Amino acid sequence: MPDDTRDKLLDAAQDLVQRVGANAMSYQHLAQVVGIRKASIHYHFPTKADLLEAMVGRYHKRFMEHVSEVRSGGGTGGERLAAYLDLFASTLRESDGSKLCACGMLGAEVATLGTEMAAVLNRFYEANHRVIETLLREGAADGSVSVPGDVAVTARVVFGALEGGMLVARTADDPAGRFGQVAQELLTLLTLAPLHV
Amino acid sequence: MPDDTRDKLLDAAQDLVQRVGANAMSYQHLAQVVGIRKASIHYHFPTKADLLEAMVGRYHKRFMEHVSEVRSGGGTGGERLAAYLDLFASTLRESDGSKLCACGMLGAEVATLGTEMAAVLNRFYEANHRVIETLLREGAADGSVSVPGDVAVTARVVFGALEGGMLVARTADDPAGRFGQVAQELLTLLTLAPLHV
DNA sequence: GTCTATAGCGCGATAGAC
DNA sequence: GTCTATCGCGCTATAGAC
Numbered sequence: 001m002p003d004d005t006r007d008k009l010l011d012a013a014q015d016l017v018q019r020v021g022a023n024a025m026s027y028q029h030l031a032q033v034v035g036i037r038k039a040s041i042h043y044h045f046p047t048k049a050d051l052l053e054a055m056v057g058r059y060h061k062r063f064m065e066h067v068s069e070v071r072s073g074g075g076t077g078g079e080r081l082a083a084y085l086d087l088f089a090s091t092l093r094e095s096d097g098s099k100l101c102a103c104g105m106l107g108a109e110v111a112t113l114g115t116e117m118a119a120v121l122n123r124f125y126e127a128n129h130r131v132i133e134t135l136l137r138e139g140a141a142d143g144s145v146s147v148p149g150d151v152a153v154t155a156r157v158v159f160g161a162l163e164g165g166m167l168v169a170r171t172a173d174d175p176a177g178r179f180g181q182v183a184q185e186l187l188t189l190l191t192l193a194p195l196h197v
Numbered sequence: 198m199p200d201d202t203r204d205k206l207l208d209a210a211q212d213l214v215q216r217v218g219a220n221a222m223s224y225q226h227l228a229q230v231v232g233i234r235k236a237s238i239h240y241h242f243p244t245k246a247d248l249l250e251a252m253v254g255r256y257h258k259r260f261m262e263h264v265s266e267v268r269s270g271g272g273t274g275g276e277r278l279a280a281y282l283d284l285f286a287s288t289l290r291e292s293d294g295s296k297l298c299a300c301g302m303l304g305a306e307v308a309t310l311g312t313e314m315a316a317v318l319n320r321f322y323e324a325n326h327r328v329i330e331t332l333l334r335e336g337a338a339d340g341s342v343s344v345p346g347d348v349a350v351t352a353r354v355v356f357g358a359l360e361g362g363m364l365v366a367r368t369a370d371d372p373a374g375r376f377g378q379v380a381q382e383l384l385t386l387l388t389l390a391p392l393h394v
Numbered sequence: 395g396t397c398t399a400t401a402g403c404g405c406g407a408t409a410g411a412c
Numbered sequence: 413g414t415c416t417a418t419c420g421c422g423c424t425a426t427a428g429a430c
Contacts, residue, residue: 005395020308023220026423040396042425098308107364108305111217111295122368149385153378157362157386160379161354164361167304168353171319181350182357188346189354189386202413223405237414239407 006044008034013055018091018099022052022109052106052113053120059102060124063087067131077139078191084135085183088162089176097175104163129155136190145190154190161186203241205231210252215288215296219249219306249303249310250317256299257321260284264328274336275388281332282380285359286373294372301360326352333387342387351387358383 012033016025027048031038045051070083091099103124110118132155139145147154161182169179209230213222224245228235242248267280288296300321307315329352336342344351358379366376 021218021220021306023218024306024309027425028422036395037397038423039398039425043395046425048424100305104361104364105305107368108297108302109218109221110368112221118368125365125368149382150378153382154386156365156375156379157358157382160362160365161358162361163364164301164359165354165357167301167360167364168322168357171304171307171315171322178353181347182353185346185350185354189351224407225404233413234415235405236407236416240413243407245406 005034005036005040009041009044009051010055010058013051014059014102015099017052017055017105018095018102021105022048023112049114049117052117056103056106056117056120056124060120060127063124064127071131071135076142076144077135077137078144078187081132081135081139081145081190082183082187084131085162085186088166089180089183092166092169092179093176097170097172100166100170101163104166107163125159128159132158139191147190158186158190202231202233202237206238206241206248207252207255210248211256211299212296214249214252214302215292215299218302219245220309246311246314249314253300253303253314253317253321257317257324260321261324268328268332273339273341274332274334275341275384278329278332278336278342278387279380279384281328282359282383285363286377286380289363289366289376290373294367294369297363297367298360301363304360305364322356325356329355336388344387355383355387 009030012030013025015033016029027038027041030041041051045054066087067084070080070087073080073083088101091101103121106113106117107121107125110121129152133152136145136147136151136155136158140147140151165179165182166175169175169182172178206227209227210222212230213226224235224238227238238248242251263284264281267277267284270277270280272280285298288298300318303310303314304318304322307318326349330349333342333344333348333352333355337344337348362376362379363372366372366379369375
């Protein structure tokens with residue numbers, strides 16, 4: 001049953017974190033969205049830290065499921081890299097330019113969230129670094145990607161550009177369009193010729 | 198007189214914003230740092246929005262003064278670009294890996310800060326895009342930089358990679374070291390051969 | 395599993411003395 | 413320009429009824 005109260009709370013928490021951040025998200029806001037009283041939330045998640053950690057755990061798992069689909073997709077490494085970049089673009093596109101990656105948002109607030117959350121976020125970042133590194137290596141092997149330097153560090157450049165690109169794009173007139181250009185240019189930098197996906 | 202109460206308040210506000218964000222920064226925290234009572238802050242900045250806008254205005258002005266020094270520095274365009282990247286690296290370096298760019302942090306929180314702050318942040322981002330674009334063009338002209346695509350969009354890739362790179366690096370063991378590698382790899386991607394600055 | 399009620403605190407902001 | 417005192421609100425969290 002995917003839509004019991006617990007899942008609805010996680011849905012609402014994720015949506016609010018992506019839009020306004022964890023510090024600006026309250027049990028009162030969640031209660032209004034889900035349609036229960038705020039005290040009832042403590043039955044499902046005793047503390048706010050519990051709620052945030054459960055939300056990030058689910059987010060990480062779901063994100064990696066999308067990544068698996070991308071990785072099992074056809075085409076060249078460069079084309080699969082483009083599909084991976086589009087996972088980030090779709091977040092902006094489907095929220096009218098108002099949602100960040102949940103883990104990017106929480107990364108900004110990490111100093112207020114405790115060491116356990118910092119470790120969880122770092123795990124998400126490192127998992128993505130490994131995914132990008134693999135895509136770059138596969139692209140280099142099939143000739144669709146060209147990396148002039150250290151592949152592992154380049155993967156971190158790409159991930160940072162995605163997280164930061166979303167953040168910066170959000171204040172522009174057309175965030176999704178802006179970010180789409182940035183993602184395309186990132187591909188141009190990493191491929192011998194521009195890809196069209 | 199650079200250190201009257203107003204400036205001390207702006208110093209403390211900037212430090213807290215860079216570390217924990219605007220939503221986690223309170224008048225009480227500022228009062229403790231500066232050594233006055235929290236009610237006294239309202240004499241200098243009637244509302245928190247006033248304080249944040251003054252802080253960002255000063256931050257923007259000071260940052261562009263550093264940029265001017267970089268731009269009037271010698272060397273190739275690529276070397277001046279490296280010096281510009283180091284403005285961001287130095288923030289992490291000099292804070293033991295705990296401070297972000299103030300405008301990057303506020304960008305994450307923009308949904309809670311009102312439309313005026315969104316406009317102010319966008320102005321900072323666009324100003325930096327123009328600086329990077331100019332440095333890339335100068336580097337292309339003297340042969341030290343190679344941009345395989347649109348220079349203006351590439352400038353946005355670079356800026357996003359800096360803001361996001363700082364954010365992601367903060368959860369790592371050695372944030373400044375990690376970010377330094379990312380900045381160096383960014384240069385490698387944009388130059389025909391790695392620069393050593 | 396959800397409710398009402400409330401504790402206890404921190405917040406931004408204001409009034410008015412000095 | 414800074415102080416004390418206070419207002420009113422929102423917050424996380426808990427107790428105990430149903």
